[in-house]
Amino acid sequence: MTEGAGIGALPWLFLQSLLSGVFNPVYWVALWITYRRYKRDQPNEAWRRTISSCLLGLAAGMLGMLLVCVLGLSVRIGMDLVLLFPVALLLSKIRPRFACYAYSGACVGILGIWDLADVSGILATVGLLHLMEVFLVAWGANPQQNFVYREGRIRTIRERKAVWALPFALLVPTAFGGGILMPSWWPLWGRGESFAVFPMTALVFYRAGERRGKSVGKLLAYSLLLFGLALWAPGDPAGKILCLLLMVGAHEGMVLVSWPKARYNKKVS
Numbered sequence: 645m646t647e648g649a650g651i652g653a654l655p656w657l658f659l660q661s662l663l664s665g666v667f668n669p670v671y672w673v674a675l676w677i678t679y680r681r682y683k684r685d686q687p688n689e690a691w692r693r694t695i696s697s698c699l700l701g702l703a704a705g706m707l708g709m710l711l712v713c714v715l716g717l718s719v720r721i722g723m724d725l726v727l728l729f730p731v732a733l734l735l736s737k738i739r740p741r742f743a744c745y746a747y748s749g750a751c752v753g754i755l756g757i758w759d760l761a762d763v764s765g766i767l768a769t770v771g772l773l774h775l776m777e778v779f780l781v782a783w784g785a786n787p788q789q790n791f792v793y794r795e796g797r798i799r800t801i802r803e804r805k806a807v808w809a810l811p812f813a814l815l816v817p818t819a820f821g822g823g824i825l826m827p828s829w830w831p832l833w834g835r836g837e838s839f840a841v842f843p844m845t846a847l848v849f850y851r852a853g854e855r856r857g858k859s860v861g862k863l864l865a866y867s868l869l870l871f872g873l874a875l876w877a878p879g880d881p882a883g884k885i886l887c888l889l890l891m892v893g894a895h896e897g898m899v900l901v902s903w904p905k906a907r908y909n910k911k912v913s
Contacts, residue, residue, distance in 0.1 A: 665811030668843035674809035701808040719765030771870030810846035
């Protein structure tokens with residue numbers, strides 16, 4: 645395939661990424677969890693809010709995949725990507741907000757000391773996820789409160805949470821061909837000539853009491869920090885550990901700044 649033909653393959657690469665994300669079985673599990681969550685909290689609006697969440701999550705996932713395809717953001721396939729989800733589930737048993745990929749990525753990224761995990765790829769993946777969340781919070785985060793009255797007084801305040809299932813995909817270099825062949829100067833991020841797609845799913849829970857603009861600003865700054873760390877990530881073990889600590893520390897700082905005025909919980913799968 646010529647270089648020009650390679651660039652012409654970008655739309656096909658985007659379509660393949662979209663289809664792989666949407667038809668990923670984990671994505672449909674995430675949609676079911678989304679419905680069950682709305683069914684529990686807002687039974688009369690469960691279907692409407694699930695459909696709205698699905699459409700918005702799909703839009704955010706498409707934007708994320710478009711960025712992946714344009715930049716050629718590629719990661720090394722390995723057990724570290726596969727382990728992100730189960731480790732996140734285990735951490736959620738300790739505290740719900742620990743289910744974020746920032747924490748499971750740090751745990752799995754420790755394997756990078758022995759070159760068993762792609763630390764740069766993990767940082768980029770977590771950064772991409774939070775960049776998609778910028779779109780979700782900016783356009784879809786509208787937490788409301790339900791007031792339960794008893795004897796003429798407010799007895800309970802129930803916050804209405806936003807839940808989104810995100811389908812997206814990452815690019816994986818293929819050593820033996822069989823993927824989509826791209827020009828030698830592409831990707832702008834990562835290395836490789838032939839690429840396949842690796843589907844992933846994120847399940848985001850959002851509840852905030854602070855201004856939407858502040859949440860968007862913090863998420864955007866955090867995403868850019870992780871992309872910068874992913875580009876800079878050194879190959880020595882000490883540098884990898886430092887990047888992972890910065891990823892977790894910055895996320896903790898973002899959460900603690902919002903507490904107690906805002907309660908910010910996320911789960912990803």
